[in-house]
Amino acid sequence: MAAFADRFVVPTRGKGTYEITAACERIVAASGIRTGTATIFVQHTSCSLVIYENADPSARTDLHQFFDRLVPEDTPYFIHTDEGPDDMPSHLRMALTRTSEVVPILQGQLALGTWQGIFLFEHRCAAHTRSIVVSVLGE
Amino acid sequence: MAAFADRFVVPTRGKGTYEITAACERIVAASGIRTGTATIFVQHTSCSLVIYENADPSARTDLHQFFDRLVPEDTPYFIHTDEGPDDMPSHLRMALTRTSEVVPILQGQLALGTWQGIFLFEHRCAAHTRSIVVSVLGE
Amino acid sequence: MAAFADRFVVPTRGKGTYEITAACERIVAASGIRTGTATIFVQHTSCSLVIYENADPSARTDLHQFFDRLVPEDTPYFIHTDEGPDDMPSHLRMALTRTSEVVPILQGQLALGTWQGIFLFEHRCAAHTRSIVVSVLGE
Numbered sequence: 001m002a003a004f005a006d007r008f009v010v011p012t013r014g015k016g017t018y019e020i021t022a023a024c025e026r027i028v029a030a031s032g033i034r035t036g037t038a039t040i041f042v043q044h045t046s047c048s049l050v051i052y053e054n055a056d057p058s059a060r061t062d063l064h065q066f067f068d069r070l071v072p073e074d075t076p077y078f079i080h081t082d083e084g085p086d087d088m089p090s091h092l093r094m095a096l097t098r099t100s101e102v103v104p105i106l107q108g109q110l111a112l113g114t115w116q117g118i119f120l121f122e123h124r125c126a127a128h129t130r131s132i133v134v135s136v137l138g139e
Numbered sequence: 140m141a142a143f144a145d146r147f148v149v150p151t152r153g154k155g156t157y158e159i160t161a162a163c164e165r166i167v168a169a170s171g172i173r174t175g176t177a178t179i180f181v182q183h184t185s186c187s188l189v190i191y192e193n194a195d196p197s198a199r200t201d202l203h204q205f206f207d208r209l210v211p212e213d214t215p216y217f218i219h220t221d222e223g224p225d226d227m228p229s230h231l232r233m234a235l236t237r238t239s240e241v242v243p244i245l246q247g248q249l250a251l252g253t254w255q256g257i258f259l260f261e262h263r264c265a266a267h268t269r270s271i272v273v274s275v276l277g278e
Numbered sequence: 279m280a281a282f283a284d285r286f287v288v289p290t291r292g293k294g295t296y297e298i299t300a301a302c303e304r305i306v307a308a309s310g311i312r313t314g315t316a317t318i319f320v321q322h323t324s325c326s327l328v329i330y331e332n333a334d335p336s337a338r339t340d341l342h343q344f345f346d347r348l349v350p351e352d353t354p355y356f357i358h359t360d361e362g363p364d365d366m367p368s369h370l371r372m373a374l375t376r377t378s379e380v381v382p383i384l385q386g387q388l389a390l391g392t393w394q395g396i397f398l399f400e401h402r403c404a405a406h407t408r409s410i411v412v413s414v415l416g417e
Contacts, residue, residue: 001140001279003313003416005384035142037178037274039315039380043391045331051238052230053184058219059230065216066231070209077343080336091330091337092344099329099394100380102178102239104274106144111272113182116238133389135315135382137276137415138142140279174281176317176413190377191369192323197358198369204355205370209348241317241378243413245283250411252321255377276415277281
């Protein structure tokens with residue numbers, strides 16, 4: 001059994017989803033672990049993670065539209081507004097999705113299904129540098 | 140310390156929740172691990188997992204109704220519609236719930252609370268065969 | 279490699295968020311594990327966990343307001359109503375957030391970002407004693 005950890009950053013260019021599957025797979029390969037789990041963790045509260053359809057970009061367009069409408073920027077009762085109208089919706093869209101994703105490792109690879117990709121879901125409008133930690137456990 | 144993994148399939152008969160707690164417990168028992176974690180992972184993007192009230196079926200009826208209304212099938216702005224009206228809502232209901240559940244193992248058993256069960260939440264209308272991977276780590 | 283587990287309870291005084299980061303960090307410190315993961319798991323279906331902004335309380339006020347509106351107590355189609363009007367919304371607010379949070383451990387500490395805290399999100403109106411299990415794996 002071994003424990004391995006590494007990190008990487010994702011430069012974002014505003015709201016949307018950014019696939020990070022390959023970067024996560026590289027860390028799993030570097031760990032040498034064949035059976036276990038990879039925990040992918042984002043160290044921020046205004047972006048999140050989601051495992052999502054990786055084939056047809058239209059599914060991601062609809063994802064972005066849906067969250068824009070589910071948590072609108074101009075929500076009148078918000079009081080946490082000092083950092084701009086996209087800040088509070090970012091926290092809520094994060095709470096509704098995920099801060100970590102845990103994926104089994106089988107035969108040295110992430111056990112993702114055919115259509116599953118791991119995405120950073122950026123909720124802020126401005127460009128950011130987002131930090132991801134990956135912890136790999138197993139043998 | 141040991142790492143153990145196994146998988147099983149769940150035949151679904153359309154939208155709804157299907158309890159998988161017993162199948163997960165069998166894998167934990169087979170692992171022989173007494174203290175650690177079980178990661179339950181669903182390899183699809185149009186169904187999801189949820190730990191939910193396992194006693195009164197009315198709580199699951201309301202869950203199904205709520206998600207039907209939160210992400211309606213006839214949402215006019217959806218563009219990812221080639222696979223039918225239930226496809227895009229499936230991806231969003233998945234993103235709003237969970238792809239993996241991680242449950243501590245204490246004394247060789249899943250440390251679920253009295254009223255907690257693990258459910259596959261099927262979002263597609265047609266019957267599917269859903270694949271679940273369980274990764275058990277510990278000692 | 280080692281597996282360590284402990285638990286604690288959180289006395290809640292009605293709906294809202296209760297920070298549990300320090301209690302989780304104490305268990306990580308007690309484990310002696312330097313590299314690995316901590317799985318924080320809540321054993322209930324009417325409260326949940328969320329990693330959330332820990333600095334400005336206004337962000338938590340808006341979180342509470344948002345979930346009150348997203349899943350209203352007086353939803354007319356709910357049938358699971360025997361335990362009062364706040365029970366069914368509690369289950370749904372739980373399903374929309376998280377039952378477990380998995381956080382990498384680096385250099386013996388939870389690898390949380392600067393503004394991340396771990397919170398118990400209580401959805402019931404009455405006071406409750408909530409049970410949290412923390413499983414720590416690594417070396």
